Amino acid sequence: MWGIEVIFKGKNFLRLLGGLGTALEISATAVLISIPLGIILGVLMAGKNPVIKAILRVYLDFIRIMPQLVLLFLVFFGTTKAWGWDLSGEVSSVIVFSMWGAAEMSDLVRGSLAAIPKHQYESAQSLGFTPIQTKMYIIIPQTIRRLIPLSINLITRMIKTTSLVLMIGVVEVLKVSQQIIEANRMTAPDAAFGVYLFVFVLYFIACFIPSIFARKLEKKWS
Amino acid sequence: MKTTGLKTLAAGLLLTLGLTGIASCSANASASTAGTTAAAGAGEPANTKVVYRTLDEIKASGTVNIGVFSDKNPFGYVDENGEYQGYDVYFAERIGKDLGVNINYVSTEAASRVEYLETGKVDIVLANFTVTEERAQKVDFALPYMNVALGVVSPDSRIIKSLDEIGADDQVIVISGTTAETYLAANNPDIKLQKYDTYANAKNAFENGSGVAWANDNTEVIAFALQNKGYTVGIPELGSQDTIAPAVSKGNETLLNWLNDEIRALGSENFFHADYEATLVDTYGLDYENSLVVEGGVTK
Numbered sequence: 001m002w003g004i005e006v007i008f009k010g011k012n013f014l015r016l017l018g019g020l021g022t023a024l025e026i027s028a029t030a031v032l033i034s035i036p037l038g039i040i041l042g043v044l045m046a047g048k049n050p051v052i053k054a055i056l057r058v059y060l061d062f063i064r065i066m067p068q069l070v071l072l073f074l075v076f077f078g079t080t081k082a083w084g085w086d087l088s089g090e091v092s093s094v095i096v097f098s099m100w101g102a103a104e105m106s107d108l109v110r111g112s113l114a115a116i117p118k119h120q121y122e123s124a125q126s127l128g129f130t131p132i133q134t135k136m137y138i139i140i141p142q143t144i145r146r147l148i149p150l151s152i153n154l155i156t157r158m159i160k161t162t163s164l165v166l167m168i169g170v171v172e173v174l175k176v177s178q179q180i181i182e183a184n185r186m187t188a189p190d191a192a193f194g195v196y197l198f199v200f201v202l203y204f205i206a207c208f209i210p211s212i213f214a215r216k217l218e219k220k221w222s
Numbered sequence: 223m224k225t226t227g228l229k230t231l232a233a234g235l236l237l238t239l240g241l242t243g244i245a246s247c248s249a250n251a252s253a254s255t256a257g258t259t260a261a262a263g264a265g266e267p268a269n270t271k272v273v274y275r276t277l278d279e280i281k282a283s284g285t286v287n288i289g290v291f292s293d294k295n296p297f298g299y300v301d302e303n304g305e306y307q308g309y310d311v312y313f314a315e316r317i318g319k320d321l322g323v324n325i326n327y328v329s330t331e332a333a334s335r336v337e338y339l340e341t342g343k344v345d346i347v348l349a350n351f352t353v354t355e356e357r358a359q360k361v362d363f364a365l366p367y368m369n370v371a372l373g374v375v376s377p378d379s380r381i382i383k384s385l386d387e388i389g390a391d392d393q394v395i396v397i398s399g400t401t402a403e404t405y406l407a408a409n410n411p412d413i414k415l416q417k418y419d420t421y422a423n424a425k426n427a428f429e430n431g432s433g434v435a436w437a438n439d440n441t442e443v444i445a446f447a448l449q450n451k452g453y454t455v456g457i458p459e460l461g462s463q464d465t466i467a468p469a470v471s472k473g474n475e476t477l478l479n480w481l482n483d484e485i486r487a488l489g490s491e492n493f494f495h496a497d498y499e500a501t502l503v504d505t506y507g508l509d510y511e512n513s514l515v516v517e518g519g520v521t522k
Contacts, residue, residue, distance in 0.1 A: 073337070169343075181293075
């Protein structure tokens with residue numbers, strides 16, 4: 001029904017899981033790089049140095065304005081044309097998603113820090129906390145709590161956007177599904193619905209697990 | 223698996239830091255005067271560098287990188303066992319065998335075929351690549367191995383037999399970077415085009431009725447209409463008769479000459495007829511064999 005049977009033809013099922021694995025490997029690697037990098041950049045953005053703030057602002061806007069597909073082409077083809085680097089599609093994807101993730105994360109961190117009311121600092125000071133103690137015991141815990149849902153949202157966005165990397169030759173889950181649909185276009189012309197439905201379930205699971213984890217963390221820390 | 227993961231992580235981390243640096247540098251530059259921006263932005267010109275690998279380098283490396291479609295049945299697609307198949311792939315397999323090297327297939331999209339050759343990320347593109355003058359300025363085409371013209375397919379409920387029948391509000395589906403897109407944009411600029419990046423997306427959109435017609439290579443639309451009830455090729459030949467040929471990076475003469483010799487030599491054994499019978503006959507039937515196949519690089 002709906003062409004779901006083609007998913008179980010030959011190695012198709014394993015190929016789809018392998019494609020999901022590729023997508024998750026790229027997004028997980030990018031998350032591991034961009035979250036710490038984004039936190040550092042975000043703290044710098046919330047800081048007082050106007051030069052650093054301006055540079056980071058321009059970086060953030062550059063990454064935001066550029067469509068991710070353009071960034072992928074820039075890194076994959078552009079670096080070869082300009083400097084002769086021969087980056088693989090996977091490494092290019094990790095670079096783009098890390099740059100994008102770090103930019104978005106830095107803005108989330110900056111926003112969360114700015115959202116802490118000034119009286120929190122003042123009350124801490126009047127209770128005799130040193131500036132470092134204020135950050136450690138009062139500001140950072142509150143910031144992290146605010147950041148969890150926001151960064152999970154970012155992570156799921158990154159997982160979903162990996163569907164673009166097929167444009168630079170990385171065969172991830174969506175590309176495998178298109179290959180399966182096309183290979184069966186004579187024997188099962190209606191396979192598109194069933195295969196895309198299955199891909200929807202795969203993406204759903206991949207994005208749902210981090211959000212369950214985040215909800216647990218939020219409950220634990222609230 | 224684990225080590226490659228770590229390597230990717232390390233490489234990604236280093237390069238991200240590097241590129242973040244570059245981005246900030248260029249951000250600095252753009253903040254200053256226009257003159258310095260130009261100086262900072264000007265890298266070395268790309269065409270001074272040799273991006274491609276020569277025939278000997280490919281043979282020495284033991285692997286040839288061939289760009290093919292992975293979702294364009296019956297030219298280049300992946301079967302249920304994960305193996306590349308199709309008319310282009312049948313030829314690619316022979317190239318690998320005669321070069322005496324392994325083949326690394328790279329899944330390409332229509333829109334990025336030229337870029338892959340310009341950057342030397344593949345040695346040969348064998349992805350249903352129509353020879354056009356515009357492309358020939360950027361890549362070098364070898365002798366052709368197939369004929370193609372443009373065709374337009376439309377639903378039976380409203381068969382479009384001439385481009386004049388396309389109204390002002392109607393949209394025609396094309397795939398970005400294909401000959402159909404270029405032809406319609408140049409010769410019929412009034413027709414509204416609905417562009418898709420991948421073949422699969424264009425097909426889905428057409429089947430869902432997003433456009434009144436789908437313009438593509440005639441082989442594609444003939445096959446589509448044969449396999450899908452309710453669709454008819456109203457315009458089987460549009461524009462000039464074109465050919466499909468392998469392409470290599472601009473200036474890669476050793477590989478180009480080898481390919482041309484190979485195609486000529488294969489003509490004596492009627493290789494491309496055998497290729498047609500192995501891969502295309504299910505899609506087009508035997509009627510189209512002589513009009514579609516180009517043997518030995520000689521067009522009639």
